[in-house]
Amino acid sequence: MGLFDRFERGPLRLNRIEAFSDGVFAIIVTLLVLELKVPSIPDHHGVSELGRQLVELLPKFLSWLISFVIVCKFWLNHHPILGLARHANYALVWLNSLFLMGQSFIPFPTALMGEYAGNPLAVSAFGVVMAVNTVLFIVLHAYILRHLIKPALADAQDPDIIRKSFIGVRSYLVGAAAAWTSVHAAFVVYLLTPLFFIVPVTRRDVAESGLA
Amino acid sequence: MGLFDRFERGPLRLNRIEAFSDGVFAIIVTLLVLELKVPSIPDHHGVSELGRQLVELLPKFLSWLISFVIVCKFWLNHHPILGLARHANYALVWLNSLFLMGQSFIPFPTALMGEYAGNPLAVSAFGVVMAVNTVLFIVLHAYILRHLIKPALADAQDPDIIRKSFIGVRSYLVGAAAAWTSVHAAFVVYLLTPLFFIVPVTRRDVAESGLA
Amino acid sequence: MGLFDRFERGPLRLNRIEAFSDGVFAIIVTLLVLELKVPSIPDHHGVSELGRQLVELLPKFLSWLISFVIVCKFWLNHHPILGLARHANYALVWLNSLFLMGQSFIPFPTALMGEYAGNPLAVSAFGVVMAVNTVLFIVLHAYILRHLIKPALADAQDPDIIRKSFIGVRSYLVGAAAAWTSVHAAFVVYLLTPLFFIVPVTRRDVAESGLA
Amino acid sequence: MGLFDRFERGPLRLNRIEAFSDGVFAIIVTLLVLELKVPSIPDHHGVSELGRQLVELLPKFLSWLISFVIVCKFWLNHHPILGLARHANYALVWLNSLFLMGQSFIPFPTALMGEYAGNPLAVSAFGVVMAVNTVLFIVLHAYILRHLIKPALADAQDPDIIRKSFIGVRSYLVGAAAAWTSVHAAFVVYLLTPLFFIVPVTRRDVAESGLA
Numbered sequence: 001m002g003l004f005d006r007f008e009r010g011p012l013r014l015n016r017i018e019a020f021s022d023g024v025f026a027i028i029v030t031l032l033v034l035e036l037k038v039p040s041i042p043d044h045h046g047v048s049e050l051g052r053q054l055v056e057l058l059p060k061f062l063s064w065l066i067s068f069v070i071v072c073k074f075w076l077n078h079h080p081i082l083g084l085a086r087h088a089n090y091a092l093v094w095l096n097s098l099f100l101m102g103q104s105f106i107p108f109p110t111a112l113m114g115e116y117a118g119n120p121l122a123v124s125a126f127g128v129v130m131a132v133n134t135v136l137f138i139v140l141h142a143y144i145l146r147h148l149i150k151p152a153l154a155d156a157q158d159p160d161i162i163r164k165s166f167i168g169v170r171s172y173l174v175g176a177a178a179a180w181t182s183v184h185a186a187f188v189v190y191l192l193t194p195l196f197f198i199v200p201v202t203r204r205d206v207a208e209s210g211l212a
Numbered sequence: 213m214g215l216f217d218r219f220e221r222g223p224l225r226l227n228r229i230e231a232f233s234d235g236v237f238a239i240i241v242t243l244l245v246l247e248l249k250v251p252s253i254p255d256h257h258g259v260s261e262l263g264r265q266l267v268e269l270l271p272k273f274l275s276w277l278i279s280f281v282i283v284c285k286f287w288l289n290h291h292p293i294l295g296l297a298r299h300a301n302y303a304l305v306w307l308n309s310l311f312l313m314g315q316s317f318i319p320f321p322t323a324l325m326g327e328y329a330g331n332p333l334a335v336s337a338f339g340v341v342m343a344v345n346t347v348l349f350i351v352l353h354a355y356i357l358r359h360l361i362k363p364a365l366a367d368a369q370d371p372d373i374i375r376k377s378f379i380g381v382r383s384y385l386v387g388a389a390a391a392w393t394s395v396h397a398a399f400v401v402y403l404l405t406p407l408f409f410i411v412p413v414t415r416r417d418v419a420e421s422g423l424a
Numbered sequence: 425m426g427l428f429d430r431f432e433r434g435p436l437r438l439n440r441i442e443a444f445s446d447g448v449f450a451i452i453v454t455l456l457v458l459e460l461k462v463p464s465i466p467d468h469h470g471v472s473e474l475g476r477q478l479v480e481l482l483p484k485f486l487s488w489l490i491s492f493v494i495v496c497k498f499w500l501n502h503h504p505i506l507g508l509a510r511h512a513n514y515a516l517v518w519l520n521s522l523f524l525m526g527q528s529f530i531p532f533p534t535a536l537m538g539e540y541a542g543n544p545l546a547v548s549a550f551g552v553v554m555a556v557n558t559v560l561f562i563v564l565h566a567y568i569l570r571h572l573i574k575p576a577l578a579d580a581q582d583p584d585i586i587r588k589s590f591i592g593v594r595s596y597l598v599g600a601a602a603a604w605t606s607v608h609a610a611f612v613v614y615l616l617t618p619l620f621f622i623v624p625v626t627r628r629d630v631a632e633s634g635l636a
Numbered sequence: 637m638g639l640f641d642r643f644e645r646g647p648l649r650l651n652r653i654e655a656f657s658d659g660v661f662a663i664i665v666t667l668l669v670l671e672l673k674v675p676s677i678p679d680h681h682g683v684s685e686l687g688r689q690l691v692e693l694l695p696k697f698l699s700w701l702i703s704f705v706i707v708c709k710f711w712l713n714h715h716p717i718l719g720l721a722r723h724a725n726y727a728l729v730w731l732n733s734l735f736l737m738g739q740s741f742i743p744f745p746t747a748l749m750g751e752y753a754g755n756p757l758a759v760s761a762f763g764v765v766m767a768v769n770t771v772l773f774i775v776l777h778a779y780i781l782r783h784l785i786k787p788a789l790a791d792a793q794d795p796d797i798i799r800k801s802f803i804g805v806r807s808y809l810v811g812a813a814a815a816w817t818s819v820h821a822a823f824v825v826y827l828l829t830p831l832f833f834i835v836p837v838t839r840r841d842v843a844e845s846g847l848a
């Protein structure tokens with residue numbers, strides 16, 4: 001008991017956790033562009049050759065764009081979640097670090113899908129990683145709701161919010177499965193999933209989506 | 213209506229949007245240097261050979277310098293724009309994220325122009341990307357002016373500011389077109405454009421520039 | 425004396441030291457993923473070939489994961505340590521910078537161990553670097569306790585905390601030594617060490633661990 | 637006049653300039669490690685071969701260490717300088733951006749010196765870049781002293797501080813010149829120069845150094 005009491009007080013401040021998280025998010029979205037390598041062509045002045053090479057980079061541009069939107073969406077939803085907590089404890093910090101670990105991994109599957117856009121394994125792996133990231137986010141959210149929610153906000157929470165959040169998990173897994181039939185379908189699912197969550201889910205959205 | 217009300221209140225705070233944006237800006241300007249690769253020469257002690265290789269990097273140094281100035285200019289103009297908003301909503305966040313996506317893309321055309329400084333396509337692409345970035349900035353600016361402006365600041369705004377901001381777009385496109393005739397002319401235009409916007413545009417500047 | 429007085433007052437503010445440190449921590453954990461290079465296979469559509477290559481990356485994934493947890497742990501423990509100081513002086517800033525230098529070096533031994541997971545020298549070097557990092561952290565901690573502790577917090581400090589912190593140093597060195605017999609044993613020790621410190625050490629933990 | 641009045645008021649806030657600068661500093665010191673590439677050896681289990689390759693990296697480790705200390709020193713001295721200003725204006729922002737541009741360039745000469753540690757041109761270039769960076773810092777400092785100093789702090793300033801700051805410039809240039817005779821001497825000068833400035837210069841230090 002004394003140990004847990006210590007967790008709930010002490011020098012942990014929510015604002016440094018936010019600063020650390022914002023830093024990690026900002027670096028991830030900016031690092032993604034490093035995977036867009038300038039093509040190498042022998043004739044430096046060849047316009048049509050360079051144009052052809054740039055067109056071949058299209059899957060990489062698309063992977064970059066999808067991951068950028070997804071990470072921005074996670075960043076955006078991370079705000080109100082942390083805002084629900086009345087203070088930070090060690091459990092929160094580690095669940096948040098685990099979530100950020102998942103986020104910071106995203107450049108790898110992004111590069112993999114960009115490089116092997118026609119390979120079902122690469123495209124499917126992207127969806128699985130995003131599903132895992134969504135689960136890590138849900139775990140963080142659920143922990144705060146159960147243990148750290150500000151009393152004043154407790155009643156305003158949608159009691160089904162956690163169950164609804166699994167729509168994202170299922171959607172990414174649908175994309176991951178679709179990749180084995182059509183990589184194009186998977187790309188479409190990956191792009192649409194974060195767009196669906198661009199604003200916080202309301203009951204009506206979920207009802208209309210037919211996914212719940 | 214209830215949905216939009218929710219957008220305009222809630223846990224979104226302007227200071228975390230600023231922190232995220234500042235982080236992205238800081239990372240972009242610092243990552244640009246990673247494109248300056250140390251040249252590879254067989255004789256490690258050859259002074260004249262190393263000197264020759266460094267001189268050949270000049271277009272890359274110049275691309276780096278131009279992009280550094282441009283991103284700093286965007287960062288600087290981003291301050292007062294966000295300062296106009298009385299609060300943040302989801303539309304603001306996503307327009308801002310879209311703008312940051314454009315910014316974070318800048319290392320790619322910078323590297324492309326540095327590597328293929330004599331190739332009109334590469335030099336032209338740089339100008340087009342910068343024009344698109346300026347448009348994304350203008351959209352963000354216009355949205356705040358129309359929907360989120362602080363009442364106390366509304367009267368002090370220049371009613372023609374959005375129209376004037378398109379000078380930058382046109383200027384980058386002029387550079388992009390010039391690249392097909394002379395890449396040197398394009399470099400000059402790209403370097404001069406942000407310098408013109410180093411301080412906020414006043415009516416006199418625009419009148420004197422002859423671009424409006 | 426006049427020189428030291430100047431160190432203890434003046435314009436140094438603890439919050440910019442925290443901001444700088446948080447920035448460095450955030451960048452380190454995010455840069456670690458850059459060592460996970462997408463494998464290169466000739467047949468872009470070969471699922472089994474890509475799968476085999478990804479499995480061979482396992483040691484790199486594991487190195488990445490261990491370093492991520494270790495740096496997060498350092499970041500987390502860095503909070504309360506700086507919180508003990510009543511203000512910053514130049515000695516604190518430089519001890520902190522030295523500590524951050526050690527932290528920012530971590531991507532190198534991580535990449536080394538990931539690339540040469542079966543090489544005792546590479547695996548051992550990882551443990552030595554982590555031991556040195558822990559020593560740098562202890563030096564910072566001890567300096568604050570001796571010279572800058574807030575009077576109100578002085579009595580609440582565990583008088584044996586510095587001695588106890590050396591458990592981490594010894595643990596990493598045990599791993600570094602174990603690497604020469606079994607690299608697998610070293611990996612296990614490296615992974616367990618930060619987990620032991622996930623929450624601040626209490627007397628009971630140390631007594632139960634049998635390491636003190 | 638109206639234009640300059642506008643420069644001195646308005647929405648420019650010193651704290652976002654600090655945040656941006658801290659971000660750039662944090663990223664630079666952390667990026668430096670990316671130049672430490674893991675050596676490539678054919679026999680992955682060869683301990684002595686890996687050890688030999690790591691020893692050959694010593695000049696790169698040393699370049700990394702020197703640059704880390706130098707950038708930390710600039711970051712540290714940047715604090716009190718900005719703290720002297722009563723507010724920010726566009727001139728301050730651009731002088732600061734120019735200074736940060738110089739800082740963000742540092743990874744390049746660091747990598748160059750690390751790769752070509754025996755080449756006088758590479759070692760000399762490092763010193764010249766550091767001298768230019770020190771000049772950019774002095775310009776920023778001098779501008780604040782002349783135009784933006786807080787009235788309450790004006791009298792406490794050392795009237796010779798700018799002249800004294802040129803000791804650093806001269807010292808780096810001495811190192812750059814020494815490189816053409818002995819690269820080892822240059823390394824020593826580069827390492828000692830920031831150490832001399834680890835704490836703010838006092839009159840006695842300068843008198844004792846014999847450099848003024």
